[in-house]
Amino acid sequence: MAEAVLRETAAGGKPEAGKPKPKRRNLRPYIPLFIMVIPGLLYFLINNYLPMFGMIIAFKDVNFTKGILASDWVGFKNFEYLFKTRDAWVITRNTILYNLAFIVLTIFFAIATAILLNELRKKIFTRFYQTIILLPNLISYVIIAYQRRNSFDPPAPE
Secondary structure: OHHHHHHHHHOOOOOOOOOOOOOOOOOHHHHHHHHHHHHHHHHHHHHHHHHHHHHHHHHEEEEOOOEEEEEEEOOOHHHHHHHHOOHHHHHHHHHHHHHHHHHHHHHHHHHHHHHHHHOOOOHHHHHHHHHHHHHHHHOOHHHHHHHHHHHHOOOOOO
């Protein structure tokens, strides 16, 4: 580094003090990893962000002959109408109660299942039931799709 500064000064050039050259990173070895990330990103975008465009329906006076995007924009008038009705409190209360009941029951059944599995005398039964309970969550959907296709589609003629 010092030699390069001396050469530049000897040649009449001004050295750039304190500014190191940016390193070029070779990203070529990581291309397969980037390609592997694409399906996960697509899944994430399609399932988490694409439905967000449906939120504009809440702010429009939807006329299906015009279409959703061409319908008139009404802003918060739909919300004003909703909260002026007598049913707004009932709808909100039911939503909160359904969610609370779902959370409480899910936790209760999860703890009850764990306690029941812990009380089994033979560990082989515990492992068997754990496997049966968890297997649907662990099998890849791709494998399930292939099994469905192989089970229900007719074989290709040779």
